Amino acid sequence: MLRLLLRPKWLTARVRATAPGVGRTRWIALGLLGAGFWGGVFAVLARLLRYFRNVPELGPLLAAKLLGMILAGFFGILILSNVITALSSFFLARDLDILAAAPVRWPALYAAKLTETLVSSSWMVALMAIPMLAAYGVVYHGGPLFGAVAVAAMAPFFLLPAILGSAITLVLVNIFPARRARDILSVVAVLSGAGLVLVLRLPRPERLARPEGFQSLAAYLEALQSPSAPWLPSEWAQRAIMAHLGGTTDVRAHLALWGATALAAAAGAALHRWLYGRGFSKAQEGSGRGGDAAPGTTRGTLARAGAALLAPLGPARRELVLKELRVFFRDTTQWSQLLLLAVLIAVYVFNVKFLPLTGDGVSFFLRTIVPFCNLLLAGFVLASIAARFILPAVSLEGRTFWLLRASPLAMRDLLWAKYWVGTLPLLVLAEGIVAVTNHLLQVSDFIFAVTLLSIALLTLAVSALALCFGTLFPQFETENAAQIPTSFGGLVYMMTAVALLGATIILEARPVYIHLARHLWGTPPLTADGVQLVLGLGGAAALCIAVTLLAIRVALRRLEGIERASS
Numbered sequence: 015m016l017r018l019l020l021r022p023k024w025l026t027a028r029v030r031a032t033a034p035g036v037g038r039t040r041w042i043a044l045g046l047l048g049a050g051f052w053g054g055v056f057a058v059l060a061r062l063l064r065y066f067r068n069v070p071e072l073g074p075l076l077a078a079k080l081l082g083m084i085l086a087g088f089f090g091i092l093i094l095s096n097v098i099t100a101l102s103s104f105f106l107a108r109d110l111d112i113l114a115a116a117p118v119r120w121p122a123l124y125a126a127k128l129t130e131t132l133v134s135s136s137w138m139v140a141l142m143a144i145p146m147l148a149a150y151g152v153v154y155h156g157g158p159l160f161g162a163v164a165v166a167a168m169a170p171f172f173l174l175p176a177i178l179g180s181a182i183t184l185v186l187v188n189i190f191p192a193r194r195a196r197d198i199l200s201v202v203a204v205l206s207g208a209g210l211v212l213v214l215r216l217p218r219p220e221r222l223a224r225p226e227g228f229q230s231l232a233a234y235l236e237a238l239q240s241p242s243a244p245w246l247p248s249e250w251a252q253r254a255i256m257a258h259l260g261g262t263t264d265v266r267a268h269l270a271l272w273g274a275t276a277l278a279a280a281a282g283a284a285l286h287r288w289l290y291g292r293g294f295s296k297a298q299e300g301s302g303r304g305g306d307a308a309p310g311t312t313r314g315t316l317a318r319a320g321a322a323l324l325a326p327l328g329p330a331r332r333e334l335v336l337k338e339l340r341v342f343f344r345d346t347t348q349w350s351q352l353l354l355l356a357v358l359i360a361v362y363v364f365n366v367k368f369l370p371l372t373g374d375g376v377s378f379f380l381r382t383i384v385p386f387c388n389l390l391l392a393g394f395v396l397a398s399i400a401a402r403f404i405l406p407a408v409s410l411e412g413r414t415f416w417l418l419r420a421s422p423l424a425m426r427d428l429l430w431a432k433y434w435v436g437t438l439p440l441l442v443l444a445e446g447i448v449a450v451t452n453h454l455l456q457v458s459d460f461i462f463a464v465t466l467l468s469i470a471l472l473t474l475a476v477s478a479l480a481l482c483f484g485t486l487f488p489q490f491e492t493e494n495a496a497q498i499p500t501s502f503g504g505l506v507y508m509m510t511a512v513a514l515l516g517a518t519i520i521l522e523a524r525p526v527y528i529h530l531a532r533h534l535w536g537t538p539p540l541t542a543d544g545v546q547l548v549l550g551l552g553g554a555a556a557l558c559i560a561v562t563l564l565a566i567r568v569a570l571r572r573l574e575g576i577e578r579a580s581s
């Protein structure tokens with residue numbers, strides 16, 4: 015029965031992958047991008063682990079602590095992702111109307127929907143874990159059995175968040191109707207925020223970068239050896255993997271992982287049998303939301319203010335922009351994720367504040383390089399946000415896209431409306447994040463100006479890339495907007511965005527080095543240095559501008575191609 019329930023999903027995925035328009039070129043390009051991305055992650059982590067391995071006594075402890083922190087971050091992301099995905103898989107999917115009326119036994123339905131939730135929410139994290147574990151296995155000589163040990167440790171590590179996330183969603187749906195996603199996701203945002211802060215702050219990694227803050231070497235070693243959160247599955251998985259790399263087997267860690275997963279699965283199945291029927295019934299209820307606000311209400315006042323502010327755009331462009339705003343805020347699964355975004359940004363800024371970049375022994379080099387690397391992290395955060403909000407913009411039109419196509423509106427106006435509605439808030443957010451973190455890191459005026467200008471150009475470029483790939487690979491029939499960023503187009507977009515971030519950082523590396531040299535050694539402003547500075551910063555700016563214009567042009571041609579093909 016389980017195989018029969020999963021077969022439609024498998025056939026749908028296979029048909030999309032082998033469709034005539036897909037072609038072998040797409041898979042070759044994806045393979046090359048994936049190999050390059052995996053190779054980059056593997057090379058960076060392997061280099062760091064080799065450095066740890068050459069440090070006597072402390073090396074294995076540092077490597078274990080790093081693995082534990084990475085897995086703790088993965089666990090928090092998996093919990094959050096499974097809670098959101100389970101809401102659509104268990105209660106709002108289109109096939110549930112048929113399955114609810116079919117003679118399907120509840121264990122098979124629970125296992126099928128749990129598998130769907132697990133795959134949809136965890137596959138990207140699993141792809142990230144592969145080069146990470148490979149680096150540990152290669153550097154520490156894991157041997158031929160390392161793959162089996164890693165699978166034995168990571169399989170329950172992925173299963174447990176899926177079971178817990180589905181159970182949390184089931185309880186929330188029985189408290190709030192599933193159609194009232196605003197209430198559910200607001201609660202999820204608060205719980206997720208508390209969980210992320212707890213998971214990310216428990217290890218207190220900034221202490222490990224400043225050994226002089228401990229009373230003695232023994233205290234420092236004790237902090238490295240002691241588990242950051244012994245009750246988290248990430249700690250159990252870390253112990254199981256590092257024990258094998260050390261030549262032993264931690265049976266207790268494996269038993270803890272599989273035992274907790276088995277208990278959670280039994281409890282989740284019992285909870286599903288008890289509450290799912292009632293929750294599914296509530297999921298069919300309306301949200302109780304009325305129609306548009308009356309002219310005298312606050313919403314009507316805001317609408318009139320927005321229309322007056324956008325009046326210079328003309329009637330057609332103004333209404334397109336207002337349509338994008340209305341659609342975004344009417345879809346609670348979209349706008350409610352702003353709460354989650356606010357939590358993630360708060361955690362990010364909170365951790366930057368505690369970086370040990372002040373005090374004795376901290377050089378000007380670190381106070382310059384770390385903020386510059388912060389630009390890369392901020393760019394990655396913005397690319398992820400664009401993947402969630404801008405990439406699905408065209409696909410979310412659904413069947414109404416053909417109404418827009420049949421109207422006298424120009425596709426150019428529609429495209430630019432989607433671009434600026436998504437890009438302007440992202441630009442304000444990007445400048446705010448970089449400005450606040452630069453202030454906390456006490457950067458020099460030169461680095462402050464370079465990072466602010468760079469993040470602005472990168473925001474324009476990654477937003478254009480997101481809109482471009484969302485237009486090249488539209489999914490008008492998608493059941494859930496959260497599935498679009500994890501599709502083929504989303505994956506290629508993230509790899510391209512990361513490549514753009516890396517190229518920009520490489521081009522700006524030489525100007526930053528010149529700035530450091532002048533400050534540290536008093537190097538006079540030579541003409542050659544000035545030329546390299548202009549070429550580096552100018553090349554980065556030209557790259558971002560070229561990517562922005564090219565991506566918008568490709569997206570426009572694709573939209574017009576869809577229009578001609580459908581006429």
